[in-house]
Every structure is written in structure tokens, then in C-alpha cells.
Amino acid sequence: MTTTSAGPTLIMALDQGTTSSRALIFDSQFNIVGRGQHEFAQYFPHDGWVEHDPEEIWSTTLQACRDALRQANCQAKDIAALGITNQRETTVVWERDTGKPLYRAIVWQDRRTSAYCESLRKEGHEAMIQEKAGLLLDPYFSGTKVRWLLDNIPNGQERAAAGELCFGTIDSYLLWRLTGNVHATDASNASRTLLMNLATCDWDDELLALFNIPRALLPTIRDNACLFGNTSASLFGAEIPITAMIGDQQAALLGQGCIDQGQVKSTYGTGCFALVNTGHTIIRSEYKLLSTLAWRLDGQPTYALEGSIFMAGAIVQWLRDKLGIIQRASETESLSEGVSWQQTELLIPAFTGLGAPYWRPDARAAIFGMTRDTGRRQIAAAALRSVAYQTQDLLRAMSDDGQDIQQLRVDGGMTDNGWFMQALSDVTCLPVLRANSAEITVRGAAFLAGLQVGIFDSLQDIQRLARSKGRFEPELNRDERDQLYDRWLAAVDKVR
Numbered sequence: 001m002t003t004t005s006a007g008p009t010l011i012m013a014l015d016q017g018t019t020s021s022r023a024l025i026f027d028s029q030f031n032i033v034g035r036g037q038h039e040f041a042q043y044f045p046h047d048g049w050v051e052h053d054p055e056e057i058w059s060t061t062l063q064a065c066r067d068a069l070r071q072a073n074c075q076a077k078d079i080a081a082l083g084i085t086n087q088r089e090t091t092v093v094w095e096r097d098t099g100k101p102l103y104r105a106i107v108w109q110d111r112r113t114s115a116y117c118e119s120l121r122k123e124g125h126e127a128m129i130q131e132k133a134g135l136l137l138d139p140y141f142s143g144t145k146v147r148w149l150l151d152n153i154p155n156g157q158e159r160a161a162a163g164e165l166c167f168g169t170i171d172s173y174l175l176w177r178l179t180g181n182v183h184a185t186d187a188s189n190a191s192r193t194l195l196m197n198l199a200t201c202d203w204d205d206e207l208l209a210l211f212n213i214p215r216a217l218l219p220t221i222r223d224n225a226c227l228f229g230n231t232s233a234s235l236f237g238a239e240i241p242i243t244a245m246i247g248d249q250q251a252a253l254l255g256q257g258c259i260d261q262g263q264v265k266s267t268y269g270t271g272c273f274a275l276v277n278t279g280h281t282i283i284r285s286e287y288k289l290l291s292t293l294a295w296r297l298d299g300q301p302t303y304a305l306e307g308s309i310f311m312a313g314a315i316v317q318w319l320r321d322k323l324g325i326i327q328r329a330s331e332t333e334s335l336s337e338g339v340s341w342q343q344t345e346l347l348i349p350a351f352t353g354l355g356a357p358y359w360r361p362d363a364r365a366a367i368f369g370m371t372r373d374t375g376r377r378q379i380a381a382a383a384l385r386s387v388a389y390q391t392q393d394l395l396r397a398m399s400d401d402g403q404d405i406q407q408l409r410v411d412g413g414m415t416d417n418g419w420f421m422q423a424l425s426d427v428t429c430l431p432v433l434r435a436n437s438a439e440i441t442v443r444g445a446a447f448l449a450g451l452q453v454g455i456f457d458s459l460q461d462i463q464r465l466a467r468s469k470g471r472f473e474p475e476l477n478r479d480e481r482d483q484l485y486d487r488w489l490a491a492v493d494k495v496r
Helices: 054-072 114-122 126-133 142-152 156-161 170-179 205-211 248-255 313-323 331-336 376-400 418-428 440-452 460-465 478-495
Strands: 010-016 020-026 032-039 079-086 091-095 165-169 184-186 220-222 225-230 241-247 264-268 272-279 290-297 300-309 346-348 366-368 408-411 432-435 468-472
Touching: 010 054, 010 170, 010 440, 020 054, 020 440, 032 054, 054 170, 079 170, 079 248, 079 440, 091 142, 091 170, 114 126, 114 142, 126 205, 142 156, 142 165, 142 205, 156 165, 165 170, 170 184, 170 225, 170 241, 184 241, 225 440, 241 248, 241 440, 248 264, 248 272, 248 290, 248 300, 248 440, 264 376, 264 440, 272 290, 272 376, 300 376, 313 376, 331 376, 331 418, 346 376, 346 478, 366 478, 376 418, 376 478, 408 418, 418 432, 418 468, 418 478, 440 460
Parallel strands: 010 079, 079 241, 184 220, 264 408, 408 432
Antiparallel strands: 010 020, 020 032, 091 165, 225 241, 264 272, 272 300, 290 300, 346 366, 432 468
8 A cells, every 4th residue: 555645645535425415535544534514405396206406416515525625624735636426327417518407417216217118118128228238227227317308408309419418427417517627427327327338338329329319418438547637726726636436336345345256245225235246247137136337447347236125224214204113223223132033023125116136116015924912123123134134135146146255245324233233144144244434435436536646556455444343143044044034035925
């Protein structure tokens, strides 16, 4: 690891998320020396629609950066590099001449293009899309959002074809605003658009033709670590090199030190995202996992398989906000203590359908096996165990797709719950390593930014920095685990 004192050694990283914009400043040992964070509004104009105001995203990001610099008691000239990580798939279109957004950002959660996706599916396009892009045909991804925007912005198609408009995911939009005119994206975010060919890491002509999206609208795809441009000096008092951009879940994979094939991380926020590093090979999943790009460095792509479940921390929120059986999320740990694995209650949390590997939006939640003895403790334990079972669904699909998984690295708010951590290890029959920091995602972006400017020497440096703060070993015997998991699968079949 490089430790020279010549020149600035601080790294700023932006984490532009679904509900807030954050900026953190790290030293070369990943100690946080400054931070800023600001929330912004969520807009729900129709059922299933979710929007953000791009100007609010920009203003909160700018303020977060200035707050971080102030707290760190440093100036822009002290920052060696800036990295960006972001909510993926969220889509913005703006004017090339003015930088003015022409519509609110359509958020990754938005479902307005469901009918369009279904029509393409009926026309038989999904197999081609999955082969080229590695993704399923779903409103989740950016391509159908772009199509909707061009159809609903006045003269959108004509202006896009004439090169008057720019499309970008949030990384690209922030890069434009920070630099003033750089229209680029990184390979990881591009891989989430339905428009990039995974094998070539370039926009695909057949996919562009299918969605009727002009190439002139699209940003240039670059490596995840490179000099994207410099921030305008007017923003912070001096230019800061922007040397990394990466989607949030890929950033967490890197932040956990999962740089070798077969290493897997699982992040437990509102939902759960599990990614396994598949090295330089694209794995075409037979079990409805997504093939995606982890990162591309020096022109060399590293790939991943990804599985997502819709309800993780959101189940705990349901216990609190709808059932009222807890006041704080942390109470689930003490409530669940002592509830046997032989409990009859089993919760299938399909409140918004089932994610991977089922992809059944029509499924609905259910609780099986309730008796007169069922109470707060049993429901809390069943809720936490349902997240462990869903994680096993994803890991089993990864294993069936040929991945040899030896341990599970985890991060996110739910991992503070030791009872859940033990349940996760028991259900998956794997050692579970809990991250030593709550800032795994932004740490991945900061590491890439530092790698590009020589603060770090190689990817291996992240493994020395990505230490765990707890290891949980399975305590259930495999036969008992298999019986419990078979019961889970039978219950899932009932709601499918």
C-alpha cells in the first residue's frame, strides 16, 4: 500500500442513494475524517410510480460535499481524488446545452413500464435481451424508462436523435453537473440499462434498435477507475479529480474485499442484494439470477451474478409500523431469543411479490402454522428467519449456477442483530462474516478513486482494509437445516 506523504492523500466519496445524498472524506487507512448527508423528497404521482427531482439530488450532493470539507477542516486542494457510487437504474434526461433536466428522475423502484415490458416479452424479445445484457426484461432497469421519457418529453425522440439531449443514470448526471460538460458513465452502471452488451462492454446496436433509443443520447462508457474529469473550480474553490464511478451494489462487493471468484457479499437494507464474483467469465444463470458487470479496470471486465429480494429490513418496518409489536428495530433481537427452530410459524414475506430466484410479482405474503401460542416473539423470529431463508434461496441458485461459495460476507442495518446473524449462518450452513464498517458501499468507491491516483497499489489492498467485526458459524446440523428449508420451499410454492 502506498503511504507516501507527497501530495494530498485524502479521498472524497459521494454516495448518492435512494433517500439521501452523502459525502465522506477518508484518509488512506479508511478512517472517516469528514461527512455530510442530506435527504431529499420522494414523489409518487401515480400508483407504482416513483420519482426524484434531479435538481434536489444535485443540491443535496453539493451541500453534502461542502459539509464534509468543513467537518474535515480541509480544502478542495487537499483532496487527491473523488469517487462516486449511486443508486442504480434511476434515469435522467437533460438538455445538452443547458444541463436542464426535462423530467423528474424515474427511480429504479418505478413500475410504470410494466405493460411495455410485457408486450416485448410476448413478442419474444426476452431471450435476446438476457443473452446480450444479462438482465431480465423488467421495469427495474433503465432502458424502458428511457423509452418512456422520450415518448413523454415534447419532441423527445427527434431531439435525442439530433444530439440535443443526454441520458444518464445518477452517476452520469452528477458527473455532468460536477464537471460542467462531461457526458460519461462507468461500465457497472451501464450494465444495468438493458442497453449494454456484457461481452463487449459497449452499447449494443440490436438492443438500441429494439428500444428505439438513438446512440447520440448515450454517455461514453469508461472503466470504473479512470480520470473522468475534474470538478469545476467554482464549486469547491479548486478542481478535484473525479477518478472512480461504480454502482452501489458493485461498490459494496468491492468494499467487502470480494475480489476473487466465488466470494459473495449480501447487503441487508430495505431489501437484500447478494452478489458473487464470477471472475472474467459471464455466467448465464439457469435460475433467474442476473448476469452483471462487477467492475472494469484497465479494460479488463470482472463479472458477477446478482440476486435480489424485495423484503429484508422492510419486514422489520412492517412489524413496527403495521403490526405495532415493536417500537424499534433492535427489539427483534431480544424478542426472538429463545424461540426454537421448531416453531410452527413460517412467514413468507411476499408483500410486493417474490424477487430472485422466483420473480413472481403476483405472489402475496402469508403466515403459516399459527396456533393459540403464537405471539409477538414467534412472529418476530419468523420474520427474521424469513430473510435467512430468502438468502439461502439466492445462494442455492448461485451454487446451482456453478459457484463454489465458502463463506458469506454481510453488511447493512440488519447485521447489527446478532440473533439474525446466527440464524443466517444456520440456514445457509456457511460462516457469516459481518463487516467492520457501516460504510461498505462508499468505501468501495473511495478505494477505486484512491487506486487510480496511487494511494493504493492494487485490488489486493482492499482485502487488508475490509476486516470483519464478527464471525458466526452454523450450529444446526445439516439434516435439521434441510428439513426446515424443505418446509420453507413448500410454503413458498403455496403463495406462488
